[in-house]
Amino acid sequence: MKDPIIVLDNGGSTIKAGLVGNRRKEVEPSSRIIQNAVIRSKGDKASYIGHEFEACKDFASLHYRLPIEKGYVVDWDAQKAIWDGIFSDQVFNIDTTEASILITEPYFNLPNIQEVYDQFVFEEYEFQSCYRCTPAALIPSGTLFSQPALSPPECMIVVDSGFSFTHVVPIMEGLISKLADPKRNSIIREYILPDLSRNKQGRIRKPNDIVSDEDQVLVMNNERFVVPELIFRPDDIGLDQAGLPETIAHCISLLPEDLQGMFWSNIGLIGGNTGFPGFRERLQQELRALAPVEWEVTIYEADDPITEAYKSAYEFASRPGFSQQVISRAEYAESGSNASRRKFHNWHTQEIEKDKGKQREDDRPQAASRTRSKVGSSSTIRNRR
Numbered sequence: 001m002k003d004p005i006i007v008l009d010n011g012g013s014t015i016k017a018g019l020v021g022n023r024r025k026e027v028e029p030s031s032r033i034i035q036n037a038v039i040r041s042k043g044d045k046a047s048y049i050g051h052e053f054e055a056c057k058d059f060a061s062l063h064y065r066l067p068i069e070k071g072y073v074v075d076w077d078a079q080k081a082i083w084d085g086i087f088s089d090q091v092f093n094i095d096t097t098e099a100s101i102l103i104t105e106p107y108f109n110l111p112n113i114q115e116v117y118d119q120f121v122f123e124e125y126e127f128q129s130c131y132r133c134t135p136a137a138l139i140p141s142g143t144l145f146s147q148p149a150l151s152p153p154e155c156m157i158v159v160d161s162g163f164s165f166t167h168v169v170p171i172m173e174g175l176i177s178k179l180a181d182p183k184r185n186s187i188i189r190e191y192i193l194p195d196l197s198r199n200k201q202g203r204i205r206k207p208n209d210i211v212s213d214e215d216q217v218l219v220m221n222n223e224r225f226v227v228p229e230l231i232f233r234p235d236d237i238g239l240d241q242a243g244l245p246e247t248i249a250h251c252i253s254l255l256p257e258d259l260q261g262m263f264w265s266n267i268g269l270i271g272g273n274t275g276f277p278g279f280r281e282r283l284q285q286e287l288r289a290l291a292p293v294e295w296e297v298t299i300y301e302a303d304d305p306i307t308e309a310y311k312s313a314y315e316f317a318s319r320p321g322f323s324q325q326v327i328s329r330a331e332y333a334e335s336g337s338n339a340s341r342r343k344f345h346n347w348h349t350q351e352i353e354k355d356k357g358k359q360r361e362d363d364r365p366q367a368a369s370r371t372r373s374k375v376g377s378s379s380t381i382r383n384r385r
Contacts, residue, residue: 003128004094005317006087008103009135009310011036012068012163013272015050015082016310019092020317031314033307034086038065038078043197050082051091059196071106071164072113080120087125096125100326102317104135104309107160107167115337122332129326131317132344135270135309136160136169137176141319142312144268144302155255155262157248159283160309162271166231166244168251170263177255191218228276232286245286261295268300270308 009016018031035053040046043058056062067079087094101121105114114132121130136158139145145153158169170177192209193216194202211217230236232243242250252263267287269280280301291297302308316322331339 003098003100005100005102005322006092006094006096007310007313007317008083008086008101009307009313010068010104012066012071014306015086016307017086017092018310018314019094020314031310032086032091034082034091036066036068036079036082038067038081039063040065050085052085057199059194068164072110073116076116076120080124083120083125096127099127100129100131100323101125101127102131102313102322104138104313105132107134107136107165107169109134111337111341114340118327118332118337118340122329126329129323129328130332130340131322131326132340134169134176135313136167136171138309138312138316139268139270140171140174140312141316142308143315144270144300144308144312145266153262153266155259156266156268157252157263158268158270159244159248159274160271161231161244161269161273166271166273168244168248170251170255172255172259189219192216193218228273228279231273232282243286245283245290248287249290260292264291264295265298266300267298268302270302270305272306274301274305 005020007016007018007020013036015034015036016031017034032051034051035048036050037053038050039048039053039056040063041048041056041058042061042063044056046056048056065075065078067073067075067082069075073079086092087096103117103121105117117132118130121127121132139158140152140156145156154173156171158171160167160169190205192203192205192211194200195214195216205211205217230239232245234241234243248267252260255263264287269283274280280299284297284299287297287299325343327339327343335342
């Protein structure tokens, strides 16, 4: 594909962005992580739009204007200002009318919001073509589940726990099969708060640390684990929702019975929340108790869960066949957002039959060949290096 491709993993906290060109090794190091916010600094008496926040010197009092709240874009003016900066000569310096874009969207995105995405892409920026999908849909193109001398698994569960939501997404043969419901998400330590007026970083107080009168000390007790604990136990604050382990188990139980073992053995973690210390070990322990004894439970963890979806998107956009997956400006001009709905089929729920008896006769041998049984229970945690 001759046109440059801008890759935007448009997250609620940060945007992971990069440019795919003809000479990949020269382009890839330019990948950036950019604040998805318009930030006002009272100390600097200045406002910073997205990438400009790197120039901020005084962090004592910051006011954030977030374009994405509760997972969805609610402030398009702020979002456009941030995108403008990314496309400008201050970051990637691209002519959008001569480029293509791969952009991620929220899970269960609303149709009217999708239409606004299309309007910005084709009417405001006039991109040549566009590919829009959820972050989990890109993971099969990446390396999270890769193992030496083995082909990628046909069935996998992607746990995306980020700034706004936690989602459990089953993927079969590279396509999202069915999206599960989103679920929110010595003990005492003393934390010496940062002194941003003197550019002093915060730190955990050590036993021999001497604290001055000017230092502000925050004592943390169960607050250290109560917040991430809500991902596993939302009923602790009165939410009538299942925790993450139960959601994963329920999600797998809705999938074809003869393939469930493959999903249990291919669970991948992405999103910033999965970087909490002990997150995967806790999830592994609770899933092992919920999984059938004959199946292996294997969890794959990325080196950097925050950028894993972006890296997968970059790999996908670098493939020669990417140009066959996009919506062109001409197609949008002819059909509007209906063209996106026809082509970007993996953003919505695709119902599948749980009952094997309802499968077509010609599908049965293929499904049976993917069945894998394990004798005895076992658990595995794999880091992708």
